[in-house]
Amino acid sequence: MTANGWFQIVFFFFLVLFTAKPLGVYITKVFERERTFADIAFRPLERNIYRLCGIDEKHEMRWTEYTVAMLVFSLVTLLVTYAVERLQHAIALLNPQHLPAVPADLAWNTAASFTTNTNWQSYVPETTMSYLTQMLTLAYHNFFSAAVGLAIAIAFVRGIARRESETLGNFWVDTTRASLWILLPGCFVYALLLVSQGVVQNFRPYDQATLVQPMSVTSTGADGKTTTQTMTTQSIAQGPVASQEAIKMLGTNGGGFFNANSAHPFENPTPLTNLLQMLSIFLIPAALTVTLGRMTKSPAHGWAVFAAMASLFFIGVAVAYYAESQPNPLLHSAALHVDQRASAMQAGGNMEGKEVRFGIANSALFATVTTDASCGAVNAMHDSFMPLGGLVPLINIMLGEVIFGGVGAGLYGMLIFVILAVFIAGLMVGRTPEYLGKKIESYDVKMSMLYTLIFPLSILGFSAATLMMPRLGLSSLANAGPHGLSEILYAYTSATGNNGSAFAGLNANTHWYNVSLGVAMLVGRFLMIVPVMAMAGNLARKKLIPPSPGTFPVHTPLFTVLLVGTILIVGALTFFPAVSLGPILEHLLLQAGKAY
């Protein structure tokens, strides 16, 4: 670890801290329908959308109608995505490489993946998806899965803030305002900024460059004979990358235009673009804590939640940065003369699967940020991280992606933990728990528990089933030993958590993985939203009770500590056994000099 590395990490955090308030205030105004600077541009467009689609913007929805509208919309967009993928060769627009139709199981997996804000990718984009498919369906989902997440979070906050109310707002209006007022202007500026720094934006066919030094490639054929070929050209994949890159990060989606994602120099060419990418992941989720405080008229509560998120962020990044700075002990014990120390001339550390321009600090920071939030973009390969370095992204997702979290999803996930924390505090003092003037009763706790139980059930259930199937499950592994278990565990954790990053050695483009991961993604998104919305509806109906001396305050450092403790205990009780057989065991064996 170096002083410069820590400086970059702290600098990044201060950017998040200073942008949270202005953006959070703006988001509040957008959903409270107050006047904003963007009204001139978007208000006419908004009205026309409602007119064309037959939406009554004054109509208020109960939680059930809100949820049904959300589910129907998600289903329609999922089917459209599936259709475009299957027909991309026939549409023959913006498909300069003449890529064929996407196979059925892969198209299903991808449609589920992008609809749920997961952006798990079982495919290599540059050889699978046409420019049209990427723009029309994948980038489209990047906007609307994020807008839907925001809408749900706002509906939940309204449930807390409103009293004796049957309704939570209008799904179509919230989604439209999220996409037009927040995501679109943000992406417009951000995409152009990225292009100015070297992220590509074009519809060119792949360029054919003549190599400066022809390259000889030796390959072994099926008959066991080795053949040597001389390659003289390099085919350079292109595309409308920046426009998709902007919403990929700002909407915490994470699906790369290219296979290497944000490690690809055309997606993330410089340290500055890298900083912007990390910042844009946390931008909206961090601001939403301020929105929470404003909408519930208790700004200090918003900051207490922010503080809990920030503490967990720093724990994660410290462990990841430390682990990745370490030399691989196996290179020492093999008496290889490899220099792994950090110096003015190099970053040192574990450079397998990392880019020189990012080095160790920015790779560890990016991995922490992308899994704290449900983004899942990567600028380094998590599969090649040191065991404890790879443990951090895994645990971040397992904790429920509430450390800032995904756009919207992070906030409502965190509020479930807030309710649990308040409930536990209530148990400790022997009083009916209250949260911001609302009594927390058995129905609310049941819904919270449903939310916290569906999550591990999907992760551990699918992982266990996969482990018991040598032919379907284990044959896809790229690494043996405990790391193999980590690969499977990471896949189902990432899918259920709607993250989308991977221990990418696992070949997930098989029937079993495509189908089961697709199901895990839908479970992790929609089965978990339903209890959230049910609780929101229930909270909105309640009367406000004035605070008494027995009320546990939710804006103090004590509350922050209790919240962090609740998250860590729930996570540890659920996942420690699985994690100890994967990354922790691998760490111990690596220190003992064992390879597989």
Next chain:
Amino acid sequence: MRRHISTALLYTLVTTLIFGIGYPLVITGISQIFFRDKANGQLLERNGTLVGSRLIGQAFTAPGYFHSRPSAAGNGYDAANSGGSNYAPTNQKLIDRIKGDAQTVSQDRQGTDVPVDLITTSASGLDPDITPASADFQLARVARERHLAEPELRKLVEEHTKGREFGFLGERRVNVLELNLALDQLAPTPPHH
């Protein structure tokens, strides 16, 4: 319910026009007008031939060139098939590969440890850069092959070394393709493979 379905269908259609078509086309238009070179991938030409992109690495293995990092993208530096090795730190294949590469590479400079980036694959498989340590490690060999004085070559390397952005962001690095193109111009010895 039926009303929600018709609304959802219309809504998907209308918003796809705005976000799926309008937005990327407008961004492409503006980019192609104001940032043409950047938007097209900063392509490099030599004598009228396209020889690569400033941002995308190429494999260099001849002794007269600075070598790039090993690559796991396709058959190596396949810019239409990016990706990393995804070897875990405990994977025997990783250790064996590094062992093999380190033996070859260490002949450049006996008695000095090989900088770690020179024997590890990058995340994209297209890393255009090596560390200043790796450039320095190869300096004596390239100078010998190209019949250049070491100080002269060191100056060229320093000219092609990028510092941290704004003095603190990212890491110091040397762009291998740009450096080797400059090298060909400075001392046009045909490198033998």
